Amino acid sequence: MSRWQPLWLLLAFGLAAGLNHVARPRAEYALSIGERTMTTGTLWLETAGRREEFKLVTIHVVAEDVPRVLADPLVVRSLWLRSAEQDGAAPDLELFVDFTGDAAAIAPGSRDVAQLRGRELALLAAAAGGDARSRVRFRGDEMPSLVTEGHLVITEALPLGDRSQGWRVRGRVQFSVGEEDRPTALTGELDARLVW
Amino acid sequence: MWGGPSTPHACVTIETPASTSRTGRRTVLDRDSHMSAEELAHQQERFDIHVMAFGDRSPAAAEALQRAFALDEHTATRLLSETPVVVKRAAPPDVANELLDVLIRLGAQVVLLPSAARAAEPARESPADAARPVTSNASAWGGLDLQLPPHARATVRPGVIGCDAEQSSPASLPPPSSVFDSELDSESERDGLEFDLGADDPQTEPPLPDLALGEVPPLPALQSLGAAPPLPPPPAMRASQRPVAPRSPLMQAAPPQPPAMRAVPALPPPPVRMSQAAPSLPRLSPPPVRSAAIARTALPSLAPPSSRSRAQPSAASVRAAAAAGKGQHGNSRGPRMLDPGSAMSLPKIDVAARERRGEHRDPRLEPPEMLAPPTARLSPPVPLTPAPELPPRKPVPAPRPPVSARSRAIAVLELGAALVVLYLGLRMDDSVLHGNASLLSVAVHGLAFYGLGAGLAGLRP
Numbered sequence: 247m248s249r250w251q252p253l254w255l256l257l258a259f260g261l262a263a264g265l266n267h268v269a270r271p272r273a274e275y276a277l278s279i280g281e282r283t284m285t286t287g288t289l290w291l292e293t294a295g296r297r298e299e300f301k302l303v304t305i306h307v308v309a310e311d312v313p314r315v316l317a318d319p320l321v322v323r324s325l326w327l328r329s330a331e332q333d334g335a336a337p338d339l340e341l342f343v344d345f346t347g348d349a350a351a352i353a354p355g356s357r358d359v360a361q362l363r364g365r366e367l368a369l370l371a372a373a374a375g376g377d378a379r380s381r382v383r384f385r386g387d388e389m390p391s392l393v394t395e396g397h398l399v400i401t402e403a404l405p406l407g408d409r410s411q412g413w414r415v416r417g418r419v420q421f422s423v424g425e426e427d428r429p430t431a432l433t434g435e436l437d438a439r440l441v442w
Numbered sequence: 443m444w445g446g447p448s449t450p451h452a453c454v455t456i457e458t459p460a461s462t463s464r465t466g467r468r469t470v471l472d473r474d475s476h477m478s479a480e481e482l483a484h485q486q487e488r489f490d491i492h493v494m495a496f497g498d499r500s501p502a503a504a505e506a507l508q509r510a511f512a513l514d515e516h517t518a519t520r521l522l523s524e525t526p527v528v529v530k531r532a533a534p535p536d537v538a539n540e541l542l543d544v545l546i547r548l549g550a551q552v553v554l555l556p557s558a559a560r561a562a563e564p565a566r567e568s569p570a571d572a573a574r575p576v577t578s579n580a581s582a583w584g585g586l587d588l589q590l591p592p593h594a595r596a597t598v599r600p601g602v603i604g605c606d607a608e609q610s611s612p613a614s615l616p617p618p619s620s621v622f623d624s625e626l627d628s629e630s631e632r633d634g635l636e637f638d639l640g641a642d643d644p645q646t647e648p649p650l651p652d653l654a655l656g657e658v659p660p661l662p663a664l665q666s667l668g669a670a671p672p673l674p675p676p677p678a679m680r681a682s683q684r685p686v687a688p689r690s691p692l693m694q695a696a697p698p699q700p701p702a703m704r705a706v707p708a709l710p711p712p713p714v715r716m717s718q719a720a721p722s723l724p725r726l727s728p729p730p731v732r733s734a735a736i737a738r739t740a741l742p743s744l745a746p747p748s749s750r751s752r753a754q755p756s757a758a759s760v761r762a763a764a765a766a767g768k769g770q771h772g773n774s775r776g777p778r779m780l781d782p783g784s785a786m787s788l789p790k791i792d793v794a795a796r797e798r799r800g801e802h803r804d805p806r807l808e809p810p811e812m813l814a815p816p817t818a819r820l821s822p823p824v825p826l827t828p829a830p831e832l833p834p835r836k837p838v839p840a841p842r843p844p845v846s847a848r849s850r851a852i853a854v855l856e857l858g859a860a861l862v863v864l865y866l867g868l869r870m871d872d873s874v875l876h877g878n879a880s881l882l883s884v885a886v887h888g889l890a891f892y893g894l895g896a897g898l899a900g901l902r903p
Contacts, residue, residue, distance in 0.1 A: 265875065
């Protein structure tokens, strides 16, 4: 073994890590300042006899196909639920719901909420094609609790005019937070505006 | 020695400072009664200088010839191209030696033949010759008996050129320029430049075919050099002299000869020596009269050496220095006689003055490069430039030993493992290429990349 071989080994590890970071597919999760702060809905969560209300901003649909190296593109079909930001601080609640399902993926430009109604949509621990995590911070907690699993069912979707105005949706949500060995189950109801 | 039959009437012309300073002309002294028999024999030895060929006919050689004999370019070029040719007639031994040296240095093959003219020289110089002004000899160049073409006559430099004035009798003077020019014009188209065989006494000059020259090749047309002013020849000589026309082929075929010359062919065949035999040429005993002062005082009108260009001195200065000071310097070639004729026919250089200034150099003491062929010696100096430093040579890497089979197998295994890892990562969608690899997968992929590099390096010879 020459003196250069350990160096080459380290370089190989660095190359692998760097390549993994660079090659990660990224979907666009972006909201304007108005969209992040303007409240259009409400989410009520109940846990251990305690009910807490979160003011939600408009629910956005993130639907796109992100290309990958030597693989099929990453299909991102997500509902992005987010509480309103206050004073520039991070939102207290942020959930990512995947509606891809087992069936064929819904076309990104279909803009049909009827396909989501009545389905049990899985909550994602992390955003598909993004770094954000699903979390919730109750009032009085310093740190948010990470969502491990859960689902969302849209029970009602009322269009607000044309498709550009979005829908008024209602539904139920159930998810677990905390560590996996001692999860905390949360249930709640939502009434919010959805835009696709 | 090559001495021809002794002639009791041999005449030597000597210039003395006294006579020159008083009259400005040379004084002819009849030294017959004052000279010993040996001295007379030396005085009677005259040589014709034949240039058989020039080894170098390049422009540089022509330039060297120009410088050596103060020729114009046209004459020098034609002299180079029209060999064999006689460049000097009846030259005294020392003059012949000097000319031989110069010509050899110019790359010429020279043959010295004893001149039969001196043997047949019938009479001493006439008083008219003594009365001839020294500076009138303006048609010889650097001691060569060459005749300028008509267009070049006006370019003769009297200050540089001398001639054998003491040997030129009035009968040998050229005809009037009108006749001469017409002949030159008519013949210049045919044979161009002509060279004189009879610079001394054309009327007594036997034609070459009559001489038993043996191996000497046919010579070109020869003509008397008009070194002297155009004085009318004596009436008795006009019949034979007027056809100076020996330049004409017809006249050469049947040259008019005085009765005295008819007997010349009876002379024994003279030996012919090529230029390579120059060192064995006859070295004459010290002459009865030798002095550089003669050369200086005999031609007071000639330009002093200080006024001459230093660009042209090479051969002329060598000749003059040798002719004036050979005996005094006492070199290995033995003493040489300074003949007044040679002093007149060679470029005059104040050797004594140059010696005082330290400028005079013996040609035999010059460095070898000065004795190089004229082409090399007179070529423009090439500036010596330091050789550019070459960049240091790169050490040639030692050839790599061939790759052993074991190393090759290891390399192939490393490559294979790396490829397997990459394939599995992609297959399981846990690959760094997808950007979704776990930490373990990243480490494995790191090893795979290392294996790729090691395998490629191992397969490289």
